[in-house]
Amino acid sequence: MSEKVTPLLIIVGVTALTFLGVMFMLPAGHTSQSAIIGVAMCIVMAVAIIMVNKHGETAAARLRAVETELRQTRDELSDIKVRYSEVTTTDDLTGCSNRRYYLELLNQHRAMADRTEYEFTVAVLQVDQFASIVEEYGLGEGNEVLQLFARIVKAALREVDVIARFNADIFGLVLSGATEADSLNIIDRISSLISQIQVNDAHEITITASGGITVYHGAETAEELIEHAEEALQFAIEQGRDRVAGYNYVEPVQAALDGDELNGDSVEGNGEEPA
Secondary structure (H helix, E strand, C coil): CHHHHHHHHHHHHHHHHHHHHHHHHCCCCCHHHHHHHHHHHHHHHHHHHHHHHHHHHHHHHHHHHHHHHHHHHHHHHHHHHHHHHHHHHECCCCCCEEHHHHHHHHHHHHHHHHHCCCCEEEEEEEECCHHHHHHHHCHHHHHHHHHHHHHHHHHHCCCCCEEEEEECCEEEEEEECCCHHHHHHHHHHHHHHHHCCECCCCCCCECCEEEEEEECCCCCCHHHHHHHHHHHHHHHHHCCCCEEEEECCCCHHHHHHHCCCCEEEEEECCCCCCC
16 A cells, blocks of 8 residues: 555655646736646646556556465475475385385484483384285285285384385384384284285185384494394294294394394294294
8 A cells, every 4th residue: 555655645746846836937817827737737647646556556466466376386386395205205005104214213213212211113024925926916916915914004003103115025113112022912913913814805815924023222223223123034934934033132242242143032923932
């Protein structure tokens, strides 16, 4: 409003001063000329005011258009940011986190554990039958198995836990606030749910999972935690699959002295010590 008022005041002021100046210069008694000049000045002022108003309305319309365009651009950038975030953090097939994002979250858990008495466990799971299913029925059937597996694991986990797909049939978990015993119970629950599911009625496909777990001790990097869990997983596979094994952590100083780090005891898929 003030942007319009200022030009109008200037026009009125200049017109008035001009009219007074002209009237002052005219000889006395030229009333008709004064009237004509006055009317002319009023017309000029009216035209100027109209032009200023029109210019102001045009500028305001342009400003509104620019603001609308900026809002649209901002919204588009926000949508792109969301889509980019999903692409860079999520596995397309299963909807789980991807390995990169998993590492970020794992480092956040490590940092929290370093500051407080918080503890957590890292687990790596593998679908035992994935390779044979793909070989016999094709990749499409195998992908359905992975999607079902991911849904079952998500349903068994809490909101504070993390699940990510590393590659093919390998999944990583972060079990928040869980000891090794807690983790065994959680994975046991997952294994029980998975074993009861028949993926395809026509093919009568049932699935099981093997797992490896390791507890954070305060010295391991995120990559080392995953490596330890993967070593435990490999041990479980070698023991016959459909079970979970814990990693036998050795303190760095002791490890250097011994020059050896071995997997710990294997635990059956039902969470009990094997016979």
